[in-house]
Structure formats: structure tokens, C-alpha cells
Amino acid sequence: MPARALLPVILILPLFALANTPVRVTEAVAGRITEQVPVTGTVTSARSAMLSVSVGGLVESVALDAGARVEAGDVVLRLDAELQQARYDSSRAAVQEAEARLADARRRQAEASTLRGAIPASEIRSLEAEVEMAAAAAARLDAEARQQRALLRRHAVQAPFAGVISEKLVEVGEWVAPGDAVLALVDTDALRIDFPVPQEYAGRLDDQVNVLLGAGDGVRAEVIASVPVNDPTARTFLMRTAVPQELALLPGMSVRARLRLPAAQEQVLVPRDALVRYPDGRVSVWLVVAEEGDTVARERFVRTGATRDSQAVVLEGLAAGQQVVVRGNEALRDGMILTVQGE
Structure with a gap:
């Protein structure tokens, strides 16, 4: 194309730049936005717990399966307690024997006390020592019996709180050791x-x-x-x-x-329509400024924050009170003369 053919196009372009472009504007405001x-x-x-056994033994019964609801104190598993029951019974018999020996020793001591003076003092002291030893033996055997009773009770696992069995970890016939988990319990309330x-x-x-x-x-x-x-x-x-x-x-x-x-403090807010987003991630607004008697568009790149409904936070590049274009900003160019149609 000849060079002189381009001249009309070159002359026409400034005319578009000088033409008034209709836009709608609003004012950036200070406010708080809820993010x-x-x-x-x-x-x-x-509350949730892995129910465990405190003694070893053979699982005799599991009362419930996964999904079952239990109340606090319900027995959920039992171990075979036959041998432990025998040990407890034996300890109770030993206690009864010791108590009988203690009662006999106290009877003989009481009889000797009524004959004081006719019986040597050494024999009386011997009877008193015999009573003390019998009492100590009875106390020791009673403590052992209480221990055997506690071990017997531990052959039954009870729910510590109300809830739902979420997992069954053992079956009848399995051997468990102290500390092994047998059931998982979850409080659903x-x-x-x-x-x-x-x-x-x-x-x-x-x-x-x-x-x-x-x-x-x-x-x-x-x-x-x-x-x-x-x-x-x-x-x-x-x-x-x-x-x-x-x-x-x-x-x-x-x-x-x-x-x-x-928001912790007031921020600059503009309508989301005022933001112009570029493919490379940049964001700008078009300011409405007065220059030499004209209303002119000036592009200002900003850093934005949270948005909420139709509002956006501007963190950098804009101050409250400045006028921004909210409609008609799609085709603006820097320096264009504007006609403000309304806010």
C-alpha cells in the first residue's frame, strides 16, 4: 500500500482518543469486609477409648459386636476365670483358718489373764506374742484374699462410659495378655x-x-x-x-x-466491576481525574485482597475518596476524555 494511503487512518485515530467516552463511576470508600x-x-x-484387659487369660465371651450401644458399667467381655476363682476360694479358706487361730489365741490369752500369779509371767508374754502373730497372719491373708478378689473382678471388662462399640478386636477362644485392646468404645453423645x-x-x-x-x-x-x-x-x-x-x-x-x-481494620473498598483483570494476573482500576478542564481516565494498577458479594478490598494503589470507573471500563485507554453518566 502506498505511504500516502495510510495518512487518513493516522489522522483519524487521534479523533477517537479525543472523543468523550460515556462511563459510570463511583467512589472508593473505607469500610470493613467480612472474609x-x-x-x-x-x-x-x-471421649473414646480402646478397652483393654488388665490380666491375661482366655476370652470366654464377648457380649457385643461393633455398632452395639452400651451403658456405663455394662460387662462387654469376660475371660475364663475358673483358675482365678479357685485361687480366690483358697485364699478365703486361708483367711478363715487364720481368723480361727487368732480367736483361739485370744481365748487362751484371756484365760491366762484370769490366772495371773499362778502362771509364770513368761508364759503370759508368750501367749500375748502368739495373739499378735496370729493377728498379723490373719491380716496378711485377708490382704491376699482381697488381691485375688480384685484379680477375679478384672476377668470381666466393663464399659467406663456410655457409648457405641466401634470395633471388636478379639473373638472367643483367643488368648489376651495384660494391656491388649479388645474393644473400641466411642461416646456418641x-x-x-x-x-x-x-x-x-x-x-x-x-x-x-x-x-x-x-x-x-x-x-x-x-x-x-x-x-x-x-x-x-x-x-x-x-x-x-x-x-x-x-x-x-x-x-x-x-x-x-x-x-x-x-476485617481487623478499615480497608479501601470498591465494587468488583471496577477491577480490570489481565491474563498475566495484574489488576487495575481506572481513575477519574480532572486535567486541564477535562475529565480524564488514568489507569492505576492495584493489589487486591478478599472479596465479598459485590465488594472487593484494595490493599495497595488506591485511597478512599478517589473516583473509579465501574461501567464502560472495558475499552478505556490512558488519557481518554470521559463523560460521567452517573454514580
Whole structure:
């Protein structure tokens, strides 16, 4: 194409730049935005235990299977107690024998006391010592009998609290040693939800935080604990909430929630429509400024923060009170003259 053919195009372009471009504008304001943080937690029980045996033995019976509900004090497993019962019976017989010896010794001592003066003093002291030894022997054997009785009671495993058997670990006929786990028990009445929360939000959790469980409007849950010790590998800390009564949850279930965190201080807010996003990740707004009697568009690159509904936080690059374009900013170029149609 000849060079002179390009001249009309070159002359026309400035005319478009000078033409007034209709836009709508609004003012950046200072305010607080509530940030929503999605988190996923797990339903846990306030009490759970691996029930263990304190004595060794052969499993004679397992009263319940996984899923069964028990009350505090219910016997859930028994060990074969035949030999231990025999040891206990033998210890009780020994106690009865010792008590009889003690009673006989006390009788003879009492008779000797009535004959004091006719019986040598050494014989009386011997009878008194015999009573003391018989009493000591009876006490020792009684202690041994109580020990055998305690061991006999330990052949029956009782539920320490009400709950549900979540796992059965042994069967009838198996041999178990002291300390072996036999059943897993979970309290399903005292539930809570544990959420790992990113550590950057640790300082913002207080009584003003709303925790909404589920989608939509959600169900509000009360924060009952915030554990400040974070996980050094995941960079999270633990937030614990109560389980709302209207939700039927079980231990182990996964729960999605949203934390609604109010901003710690006022920030610059603009409508989301004011932001122009570039493919490389940059974000800008178009300022409305007065220059030499004209209203002109000037692009300003900004750093943004959280968004909520139609509002966005501008962390850097913009001040409250500045005018920004919210409609008509798609095709603006720096220096364009604007016609403001309304706010």
C-alpha cells in the first residue's frame, strides 16, 4: 500500500482518543469486609477409648459386636476365670483358718489373764506374742484374699462410659495378655467438630467469628476451643466447634464450613466491576481525574485482597475518596476524555 494511503487512518485515530467516552463511576470508600474462609473438619468424640484387659487369660465371651450401644458399667467381655476363682476360694479358706487361730489365741490369752500369779509371767508374754502373730497372719491373708478378689473382678471388662462399640478386636477362644485392646468404645453423645485452619487466621478467631456449616445459609456452630499449637507440617491450628442440635452427625464424618471473619481494620473498598483483570494476573482500576478542564481516565494498577458479594478490598494503589470507573471500563485507554453518566 502506498505511504500516502495510510495518512487518513493516522489522522483519524487521534479523533477517537479525543472523543468523550460515556462511563459510570463511583467512589472508593473505607469500610470493613467480612472474609469467608472455606474449611473442612471431622466429627470427633469428646471421649473414646480402646478397652483393654488388665490380666491375661482366655476370652470366654464377648457380649457385643461393633455398632452395639452400651451403658456405663455394662460387662462387654469376660475371660475364663475358673483358675482365678479357685485361687480366690483358697485364699478365703486361708483367711478363715487364720481368723480361727487368732480367736483361739485370744481365748487362751484371756484365760491366762484370769490366772495371773499362778502362771509364770513368761508364759503370759508368750501367749500375748502368739495373739499378735496370729493377728498379723490373719491380716496378711485377708490382704491376699482381697488381691485375688480384685484379680477375679478384672476377668470381666466393663464399659467406663456410655457409648457405641466401634470395633471388636478379639473373638472367643483367643488368648489376651495384660494391656491388649479388645474393644473400641466411642461416646456418641458428646460430639464436636475439629477444623484445621490456616495459621494466618489464628489471630482473628474470637467471639465475633461466625462458623456456618453446610451450603447456602448454613447452620451456625459455636466455637468452643481454639488450640494455638499449630501443625508444623501443614501450617494449621485446630479450631473446635460444638455440633448443632439440628444436625445428625456421627464420629468420623466430614463437615464443610465457612468462617466469616470480620476485617481487623478499615480497608479501601470498591465494587468488583471496577477491577480490570489481565491474563498475566495484574489488576487495575481506572481513575477519574480532572486535567486541564477535562475529565480524564488514568489507569492505576492495584493489589487486591478478599472479596465479598459485590465488594472487593484494595490493599495497595488506591485511597478512599478517589473516583473509579465501574461501567464502560472495558475499552478505556490512558488519557481518554470521559463523560460521567452517573454514580
